[in-house]
Amino acid sequence: MNTRSGWRILFFRLLGILAIAVVLPLVIQAVRIVWFSGRTAYTLQPFTQNTLAARIRILFIGDSTAVGTGAASNQQSVAGWTGKYWPHIYINNWGENGLRLVDLVDRFQPVLIMPYRAVIIQIGGNDILRFSDLAEMEKNLTIVIERAQRIGERVVILHSGNVGLAPVFIWPFDWILTQRTRAVRDLYMRTAKETGAVYIDLFTERDNDPFFRKDDVPDFYGPDYLHPSGLGYHWWYTRFRQTLDKAYVHFD
Template sequence: MTSRFFSARHLPRALWTVAALAVAATAGQAAWRIKQSVELARQSEPLQASPAGATASLLIAGDSTAVGTGASSAASSVAGLISTDHPRLRIVNRAQDGARFADIARQLEGDERFDAVLVLGGGNDVIRLTAQEALAQDIARVAQRAAARAPLVVILPPGNVGNAPFFRAPLSWLMAQRSRTLHRLVRQSTADHGAIYVNLYKDKADDPFAQRPDELNARDGLHPSDAGYRLWYDALNTQAALARRLKAVSAH
């Protein structure tokens, strides 16, 4: 598979000049945001739940968004919101900050069966420039391993990373292009393996994270805030009917 991601030989010299100037102009702000991201990651911890008399089980795998980095507490993360709405659901959360899809595949190793698997990830592959062919293989491996662990698999990649306040043009353009590719690969892999794909990708004019940045983004301008994670959770319930499916499993 030929990579369609930008590379040095595809970018004209003028664009690299613009990029260098943009980086220099925003270096101070970028350093501050990176520091905020590190602090948020240090403060975050993936929510686990082991209620007495649990009636269903959920395995969560992924990156910092599955951990809930950026939320004010674990209770405001996606896992926390799920736990609040499903108090008899056992939640095993193996997510780790910084994980790429290759790492997420390793989080899904093992033989224990669950009623559902939820995967949140892909942002680190976008930002850290994972090659397209490798990314496609990693996503497929995640979908395969998740399907071996549960009859219900939901994969939620982040929205348009290029719209995050953390990035400025022209880097934001590259992040948007890579986000589109990520979503295309996840959409294809979920279709191939019987999983459910949740689509958060939107162009800037239609993206609530771009239109309401202070409300929906954490202070690092990269991770969701409490309100941002609530939007993600709403998308899970709207597009994947997650709440209904978990309640149906618990009733059996």
């Protein structure tokens, strides 16, 4: 065997190894997503609370996290926990599975009939997962916030925690999605400051994330290992409530 032939064989072997190293994680990740998503029923309806003669009205809009997908009941969503702790308020909910910011811009065309004490926007997780353009996200988020401000005294926004820590994701996708979540978090925080909205920061690092404790995965995550469970949403609600208190947003 001459030197040139030997190098050629080595090159193609290394190329094959590289191809396997790239393709195999993609295949495994795709199988995990399909497998775990099949364990979740996307049939929950958004939580609403039609309290008679309520003086305080709030509106939830957004994606599957506004619906409460992953929880056993819509009463365990952020909206549901809000209704439990504030049973005297009226809650409207326009949550819908699968929405991105661009979709919410199309759907959210509010007309002021009766003002809301607050409009809570839960959107952004799908934009993280689908790698929506950040500049377009910023533009669309600003549009949604400005529309919400027409009908609500205060506007509150939240998207997700550290998506890369969801157990459904393997390396390197977990790392990539953590970086992606950081970028979207920075965008939301900046936009909230510029528009006067209240941002609920759900991001935590791996070492401090209660969702990432291996023994607690069945408790904090839904069956798809991506969406929160009822307990996970309650943790979100706790951060939600703490931030609202600091921002002097009250529903009493």
